[in-house]
Amino acid sequence: MTKKVVHVAVGVIYKDQQLFICKRPDDKHQGGLWEFPGGKVEQGESVFTALQRELLEEVNLTVNGSEELMVIEHDYGDKCVRLDVHIVDDFTGTAHGAEGQQGKWVALNELDDYSFPAANVEIIEKIKQRYEL
Ligand SMILES: Nc1nc2c([nH]c(=O)n2[C@H]2C[C@H](O)[C@@H](COP(=O)(O)OP(=O)(O)OP(=O)(O)O)O2)c(=O)[nH]1
Numbered sequence: 698m699t700k701k702v703v704h705v706a707v708g709v710i711y712k713d714q715q716l717f718i719c720k721r722p723d724d725k726h727q728g729g730l731w732e733f734p735g736g737k738v739e740q741g742e743s744v745f746t747a748l749q750r751e752l753l754e755e756v757n758l759t760v761n762g763s764e765e766l767m768v769i770e771h772d773y774g775d776k777c778v779r780l781d782v783h784i785v786d787d788f789t790g791t792a793h794g795a796e797g798q799q800g801k802w803v804a805l806n807e808l809d810d811y812s813f814p815a816a817n818v819e820i821i822e823k824i825k826q827r828y829e830l
């Protein structure tokens with residue numbers, strides 16, 4: 698049987714050479730690591746709608762527009778994910794961890810100081826290329 702793949706919309710929230718990242722709760726999959734906010738795409742939902750919904754829930758931002766950065770599939774062994782990663786630089790609101798989680802703006806050149814899930818290595822590589830770091 699082929700493994701079920703969890704489809705996730707991920708937002709790389711960008712402003713003034715900084716990204717807004719959050720810490721995943723300890724009890725969640727890949728808990729305790731930093732992430733780009735986002736969550737599961739529901740049945741019949743578009744990636745953009747999922748991104749808007751998740752970013753409003755998790756960081757209280759209204760996403761006006763986004764641009765696809767990449768799609769990655771990663772098998773964690775216990776879970777297989779497809780991350781649909783979008784750059785979000787057109788938004789309104791003030792970002793904060795709206796679900797009680799830690800959240801912070803981090804300079805692009807300080808991203809390496811934070812631990813992310815394994816799938817994010819490629820994302821961060823791509824971000825660095827894009828912003829010419
Ligand atoms: N949001 C997000 N998820 C990531 C990243 N990297 C990565 O491997 N993942 C994985 C971890 C999880 O298995 C999955 C995202 O699931 P999630 O727990 O955020 O989904 P959700 O917000 O819908 O959570 P829930 O309310 O259903 O519990 O994708 C990332 O940078 N951001």
Ligand SMILES: [Mg+2]
Pocket residue numbers: 734735736737751755
């Ligand atoms: Mg989430």
